[in-house]
Amino acid sequence: MVLTNKKINFLGDSITEGVGTSAPENIYLNVIKAECNLAEARNYGISCTRIARQADEFEYGHPFCDRYKSMDDDADSIVIFGGTNDYGHGTAPIGAFEDRSEDTYYGAWHVLLRGLMEKYPRATIVAMTPLHRHDEDTPSPGNGKPLKTYRGIIKEVCEYYAIPVLDLYAMSGIQPRVPILREKYMPDGLHPSDEGNRLIASRLIGFLKAL
Structure with a gap:
């Protein structure tokens, strides 16, 4: 995929919004733009938002499976980067692969991906899995599962729709449980620093160019 002069919509949470960076130009998507x-x-990053619809939606913001509808229509590519908040403070059930409801994590991914394909039939749509985080083995409040379960569902549903997945959980180079990596790339154990965002940008550039 040639990136020069392309328009890309980035749908995400606080990491895409830029929490953890020192200035907007250091957010991974702006690094890629430059x-x-x-x-x-x-x-289109909004802090605390999740993929699935939740009972506390008005406290934490509308989910990805609704918000994509309001994005600009002329994008050449869509990048989805979410799921860590569904794990971290989401209460929606995981559900099953057969679900097509916005109220479960599985179902919301189906709704989101099908909706994006219908809204952007000529665009390249990709997803990125959550990064490692310091508390990733703590059972999620909604389902009692580790972050790895939520990451696996992203890969499973995207595979069904033939949507490419950049597995940052496996290949970002960011693991906050290693002290030297946490200090450099993710000081709070959750949000990437300027250096962490540049690393994500590097991974995503290579991934998109290979498509």
Whole structure:
């Protein structure tokens, strides 16, 4: 995929919004815009938001499976980066692969991906899994599962729709349980620093160019 002059919509949570960075230009999507001469790098990141619809939606913000509808229509590519908040403070059930409801994690991924394919039939749609986080083995409040379970569901549903997945959980180079890596890339154990965002940008650039 040639990135020069492309318009990309980035749908995400606090990491995409830029929490953890020192300035907007250091957010991974703006690093990509500068390095690859994108026409647009549109930031649809909202802190605390989750993939699935939740009972506390009005406290934490509308989920990805609803918000994609309001994104600009002329994107050449869509990048989805979420799921860590569904694990961290989400209460929606995981559900099953057969679900097509916004109220379960499985179902919300189906709704989101099908909706994006219908809204952007000519665009390249990709997903990124959550990064490692310091508390990733703590049972989730909603389902009692580790973060790895939520990451696996992303890969499973995306595979069904033939949506490419950049597995940052496996290949970001960021593991906050290693002290030297935490200090450099993720000081709070959750949100990447400027250096962490540059590393994500590097991984995503290579991934998109290979498509």
